[in-house]
Each structure stands twice: as structure tokens, then as C-alpha cells.
Amino acid sequence: MKLLYTVWCVFWLVLIFLLLFPGMYICLQREQWKPYAHWLNRLWGKLFFPMAGIRLEIEYRGQLDPKQAYVFCANHFSFLDIAVMGVIVEHYFAFVGKDDVKNIPLFGYMFRHLHIQVNRDSTQSRVSSLNRAIKTLAQGRSIVVFPEGGIRTKQPPQMHRPFMDGAFKMAIQQQVPIVPISLPINYKILPDKKPIRMHRYSMRAIVHEAIPTIGLTPQDVVSLRDKCFGVIDDELKRHHPSLK
Incomplete structure (x- = not known):
């Protein structure tokens, strides 16, 4: 039954x-049309989620501008x-994601033209993606990041x-807020394992x-990073008491 599902x-x-x-393809041909590609x-x-029979339970704890x-x-x-x-973040945003997706037919084309790719094994690529993200924020477009650097944990829901x-360098650089998001159940819906x-x-x-960054300097990157980690981690622990 799981295979059929x-x-x-x-x-x-x-x-x-x-x-x-x-x-999407048409909207990706011009920069001013890209928000429509994002909407699609x-x-x-x-x-997809209704057709998959997956109910969405989204809780917004703060008022975002x-x-x-x-x-x-x-x-x-x-x-x-x-x-x-893509469903829960209502702002126009760019993902910062691994460049592996460029090899996926059609999806890779969309991701390459709409989002920011990074090869985390390359220092040059990491610097370039950070600069592109900072430029994107400066243009008023939000950024979505998985700050663990990919699916790296071996024991979910432990991060x-x-x-x-x-993520915290770019937020401080542009003085824009950090918004932590906790996803406590997704690893049960689609585990990162084979088959x-x-x-x-x-x-x-x-x-x-949102965690404000106004007035923070590069010396505050670590404290901001740890604060964001703590917010997400505390919520994961509330859903999974075994983590405490």
C-alpha cells in the first residue's frame, strides 16, 4: 500500500x-515576469498536497510585513x-539550494532561473551564492535557506x-529579520532513506x-545563529518529547 501511495x-x-x-517557462524569460513564475x-x-491527501496545518505566530x-x-x-x-511562505522569495537539482529535467531549468544554486563543496560557489543572496535581499526579495546545509542529520527530528x-551573515548585512520555521513532521511523511x-x-x-537584526554587526552572527537554532529546536522538542 505504501508503494501504491x-x-x-x-x-x-x-x-x-x-x-x-x-x-513557468514563459514567465522566466523576463525578469519582471518572474514573480508570476514564482506564483505558479x-x-x-x-x-499537490490535496491530491496527495496530505492536510496542511500551518501556524503563523507573528505578523509579517x-x-x-x-x-x-x-x-x-x-x-x-x-x-x-513554497506553500507556507507567502512572500516572493528565492531559495538558496544545492546545485544538484540543475540535472533534473525541466525542474532544474526552473530552479536555475528562479532561485540561487550553490555547490557547498566549493568555496568560490559559496561566496558567489552569498553575494547573490545579499543582492536579492537588497532588491526587496526574501530568501529561504535550510541552514543545516542540506539533509545532514542522521537522527531526525534532532537537527x-x-x-x-x-543566512545570518546576509540578514545582518542587509539588516533584515530572520524568521525561524519548524517542520516537525515532514521526515515522517517522506523519510530521507531508500526505498x-x-x-x-x-x-x-x-x-x-521574526528575529530583528537592526543594529547587529558581523560580530553578532554566532549569537543570532544560535538564537534561531534554539527557537526551532525548542519547537521540535515540544512535538517530540524524547529529544528533551
């Missing part, structure tokens, strides 16, 4: 993307997190630590209050 989910994931891709990308997730750019930081235990962030500094199998759980996300 996985096939069902993959079918809808691919079909919806293929139906929306022509519109979000629509992909919004249509729709005109303000933010750096959104979430824990990362599952590849499902990428689709989830890999420490977080990488990039790939989807499981039916309600997806839960907690979008925490």
Missing part, C-alpha cells in the same frame, strides 16, 4: 508540474521540505548543528515570530 503522489507531483511548466511554483505545491524582505530559516529532514516552503553562518516511500500524515509547520 508513493506512485500516486509521484504521478500528481509530475503531472501538475508538467501542466504548469509552460506558464507555489500553485504547484498548493495543488508583506512589503518587508526576510530570511526564512527552517530545519531540513526531508526533500518534501522544499515543496512545503544537525551548528547551523551554517551564511523512497510516502506516508500519510498531516503536514505541520510553525512560522515563528
Whole structure:
């Protein structure tokens, strides 16, 4: 039954993307059209989860300014997190993600033209992606980052630590708030292990209050990083008492 459910989910994931891709492709041809490509990308997730029978439970604990750019930081235990962030983050944003996705047909094209790719094994690539993210924030567009640096933990829901500094450097550089996001259930829906199998759980996300960075300097990167980690970790512990 899990195999059949996985096939069902993959079918809808691919079909919806293929139906929306022509519109995405057109909107990616001009910079001023890219927000519409982003909207179609979000629509992909919004249509997929109901078809997969996954109920979304999203809790927003703070009031976010729709005109303000933010750096959104979430824990990362599952590849499902990428689709989830597109649904729960209502701002126009760019992902900072691994450049491996460029090899995925069609999806790689969309990601390459809409988001920021990084090869974390290359110092030059990390510096370049950080500079691009800072420029993106300066233009008023938000950034979404998984500050663990990928799916690195071996024992979800325990996060890999420490977080990488990039998200916090860019937030301080541009004096924009950090928004922690806790995703406590996704690793149960789509575990990061083989064979790939989807499981039916309600997806839960907690979008925490923004952490201001006004007045912070590069010397505050570590304290800001640890504060964000603590907010997400405390929420994970509330959902999984075994972590305490």
C-alpha cells in the first residue's frame, strides 16, 4: 500500500508540474515576469498536497510585513521540505539550494532561473551564492535557506548543528529579520532513506515570530545563529518529547 501511495503522489507531483511548466517557462524569460513564475511554483505545491491527501496545518505566530524582505530559516529532514516552503511562505522569495537539482529535467531549468544554486563543496560557489543572496535581499526579495546545509542529520527530528553562518551573515548585512520555521513532521511523511516511500500524515509547520537584526554587526552572527537554532529546536522538542 505504501508503494501504491508513493506512485500516486509521484504521478500528481509530475503531472501538475508538467501542466504548469509552460506558464513557468514563459514567465522566466523576463525578469519582471518572474514573480508570476514564482506564483505558479507555489500553485504547484498548493495543488499537490490535496491530491496527495496530505492536510496542511500551518501556524503563523507573528505578523509579517508583506512589503518587508526576510530570511526564512527552517530545519531540513526531508526533500518534501522544499515543496512545503513554497506553500507556507507567502512572500516572493528565492531559495538558496544545492546545485544538484540543475540535472533534473525541466525542474532544474526552473530552479536555475528562479532561485540561487550553490555547490557547498566549493568555496568560490559559496561566496558567489552569498553575494547573490545579499543582492536579492537588497532588491526587496526574501530568501529561504535550510541552514543545516542540506539533509545532514542522521537522527531526525534532532537537527544537525551548528547551523551554517551564511543566512545570518546576509540578514545582518542587509539588516533584515530572520524568521525561524519548524517542520516537525515532514521526515515522517517522506523519510530521507531508500526505498523512497510516502506516508500519510498531516503536514505541520510553525512560522515563528521574526528575529530583528537592526543594529547587529558581523560580530553578532554566532549569537543570532544560535538564537534561531534554539527557537526551532525548542519547537521540535515540544512535538517530540524524547529529544528533551
